Amino acid sequence: PPRSDLPRYLEIVESHPRWLVEYMIDMFGEEEAEALCRADNRIPTITLRVNTARTDAPAMLEKVLSREGTGRLSERFPEALVEVGVPYEALLEWLEQGLCVVQDESSMAVSRVVDPQPGETVVDACAAPGGKSSHLALLGGEDCRVIAVDRNQRRLKAMKKSIDRQGLKNVEMVKGDAARLSGVVGEQADRVLLDAPCSGLGTLRRNPELKWRRFPGDIANLATVQLKLLMGCADVVRPGGVLVYSLCTFTREETVQVVEAFLERRQEYRLEDLSSLLPKTLRDEVAREGYLQLLPHRHDMEGMFIARFRREG
Structure with missing residues (x-):
C-alpha cells in the first residue's frame, strides 16, 4: 500500500491491527505512531536487575563477560545491566542462584x-x-x-x-x-x-x-x-x-x-x-x-x- 494511506501502510508493513494504528495516530500523530509501530517490531534485548543483597551490577557484568556474553551497566539504575546477551544455561544458573532477575x-x-x-x-x-x-x-x-x-x-x-x-x-x-x-x-x-x-x-x-x-x-x-x-x-x-x-x-x-x-x-x-x-x-x-x-x-x-x-x- 502507498505511504499516503498511512493507516493501511502501517497495518500491512508494520503488522499492527488497523484499530490500533488509528488509535496511535490519533494519540501521537503520524510520525510518532510509525516510530512506535517500528519499535514494537524490534527484538528486545535482555535487561537484568541484580539482587543487591548478594552482588552488585559491576560484579554481575564481570560474570556475563566471563561467559563470553555481552552487556553494559545501565545509565539509569545502579542495579541494572542492559543489552545483555549470554548463553541460556548461564542465565538459568544465575536465576537459580538468585543473583538476578530478568526485568525491564x-x-x-x-x-x-x-x-x-x-x-x-x-x-x-x-x-x-x-x-x-x-x-x-x-x-x-x-x-x-x-x-x-x-x-x-x-x-x-x-x-x-x-x-x-x-x-x-x-x-x-x-x-x-x-x-x-x-x-x-x-x-x-x-x-x-x-x-x-x-x-x-x-x-x-x-x-x-x-x-x-x-x-x-x-x-x-x-x-x-x-x-x-x-x-x-x-x-x-x-x-x-x-x-x-x-x-x-x-x-x-x-x-x-x-x-x-x-x-x-x-x-x-x-x-x-x-x-x-x-x-x-x-x-x-x-x-x-x-x-x-x-x-x-x-x-x-x-x-x-x-x-x-x-x-x-
Whole structure:
C-alpha cells in the first residue's frame, strides 16, 4: 500500500491491527505512531536487575563477560545491566542462584517511584510474578515489610520460589483480591503499589501476539476494572501515605482517565510530581500533572504509565 494511506501502510508493513494504528495516530500523530509501530517490531534485548543483597551490577557484568556474553551497566539504575546477551544455561544458573532477575527498566522505575523506606509496611496489590515485590524488598531494606497480594494461588507459589531463591526474608505472600484490599491486608500501609492488569500494549516487543488478542472494547472494560482496583487499594493507605498506580500500556482510557476518575471520587488524594524519584535522564519526561508515560520508541524500554498519589491527613 502507498505511504499516503498511512493507516493501511502501517497495518500491512508494520503488522499492527488497523484499530490500533488509528488509535496511535490519533494519540501521537503520524510520525510518532510509525516510530512506535517500528519499535514494537524490534527484538528486545535482555535487561537484568541484580539482587543487591548478594552482588552488585559491576560484579554481575564481570560474570556475563566471563561467559563470553555481552552487556553494559545501565545509565539509569545502579542495579541494572542492559543489552545483555549470554548463553541460556548461564542465565538459568544465575536465576537459580538468585543473583538476578530478568526485568525491564520501566518496571524498575515503578519501584523507585514507590520509594519504600526502612521500618515501613508496603503492599504490592497485584504482585505476581513478583519482580516489583522483590525490588521493593531490596530498596526498602530488611526492616521494610512487603506484603505481596495476588488472587492467583498458582502464581503466588511460583513467586514464592523466586523470592526464596533471592533469599529475601521481608516479603509475605497473601492470596486475595486487590479490589477488596482492606479485607485481605487488615491494616493500613505506608505505601501501596497497584501495578494493574491492563491491555499490555506497551509490551508488544516482548509479547507481539497481544496486539491480535486485544480489541477496542477491551480498553473500556479494563479501565472499569482498574478504577475498581484503585478504589480498593486507596482504603488501605494510611493518612499521609503513598499510592502508586502503574500499568504497561499507554491508552488514555487506562491511564489519565482512570487517574481523573479516581481523583474525582477520592478527594483526600492528590497527585504528586514524581520527577525527584526518577533518574536525571527521565525527569524531563514527567507531565505537567506529575505522572510519567514511558514509550518504547522514545525511551527504548517497555511502555509504562506511572502515577503517584499522596493521601492527605
